[in-house]
Amino acid sequence: MNIRPLADRVLVKPVEAEEKTASGIIIPDSAKEKPLKGKVLAIGNGTKDEEMVVKEGDTVLYGKYAGTEIELDDVKYIIMRQSDILAILN
8 A cells, every 4th residue: 555644634535326226227327325434554653642543454434524635546545634533433
């Protein structure tokens, strides 16, 4: 990975949005909702005031408007603060 987040930031790869509903209806790209779940790929070192709780490999839930989307090698990622993460899924 060529990206290393700084301070209390986390690099997340969003989980792909569903392409079909349970009844088999195909959802067009324009109607797909932004995924709110992703996998943590890299974390910063934290700050003196905030210890890093999430770790690489965690699956997390985050807010709809959390972080900044970036694209590297045609793959979309989100860089966000650890405080933008709502929960860690087990």
